[in-house]
Amino acid sequence: MGCGRIGAELAHLLDAEGHKVTVIDVDSASFDELPPDFGGMAFLGDATDEEVLTKAGMEQADAFVAVTRDDERNAMAAQIAKQIFDVPRVLCRIYDPLREDFYGGLGLEAISPTRVFVRMLKERLEG
């Protein structure tokens, strides 16, 4: 969910490795980020809508990743994936580091790019 730079790049890598990938975004122009040889499916729609997710094949999904730039949307879509569709692995991007732990407690694999990047910068500086 979310076909920005990160979503598109991840979809591309997974597709290239032979996984079956579907990208969902509310903006059809965002699919321009996908490489021309992308073999997966691009699905236009709102991934917080159960019906859209069902059509996109969520019931068969082994993993769901939410990487729009909106923390709240990511959190909501990820919880729908986990609680309603029972997707085994659900990852979401949560910029706010404090909320990373909170959503972790709700059973999501939440990743805060802020925290990851800060840690990386610190390691570089110290190393």
Added chain:
Amino acid sequence: MYVIVVGGGEVGHYLCKQLLDEGHEVLVIEKDAGKCEHIEEGLGDICLHGDASEIAILDKGGITRAEMVIAVTGEDEDNLAACQIAKEKFSVPRVIARINVPRNEKIFAKLGIECVVDAVYLISEHIKAETMLFPLTRLFSIRDKGLEVVLVRVGKNSPAVGKPIGELSLPLGSVISSVISHGEESQIPTVDTVLREGDQLICLVPTESISLFQAIFRES
């Protein structure tokens, strides 16, 4: 009571005013600086500028002593996030969310936010009542009891016309609590009260029996 309202748009503004009038302590958390200014001009120094989905902002707003959090922004995701954090992280006793997309009621309930107010649904029900084109309008839900308070109009040639209430096959658990006939005072009906076309009824109906109930009064 200390109440935190998330979202200082029209709904938030109006709600805060009424809470203040009732003597409650209110804090509004609003992302948009312009809206904050508008609230402060009208209602005084009660606005915190920031994102109520952020734990730090809620903390700053004194959420640990809040007895109620009401999230009324136009974005369902934001309302969900604020309510979940208030409930799960800060153990706020009561959280209420506005939903703007009706399908989200089920999702919110599944994610632990049971008390929602569906803006689209309420507006359309009220418009339906005004048009007088529909036999039944839902006025209010008593969710924990699975009941609806509804307004019903006895339709032309409907199965209910000319019959005493005792002879209607009303679904189990439903009650007609008041009958308003044209040009008359409202009355509390008995089993012998005979219904006429155009009578308006205030009724209590189990949610799952609404369509069964409606059929008895539908014009035919």
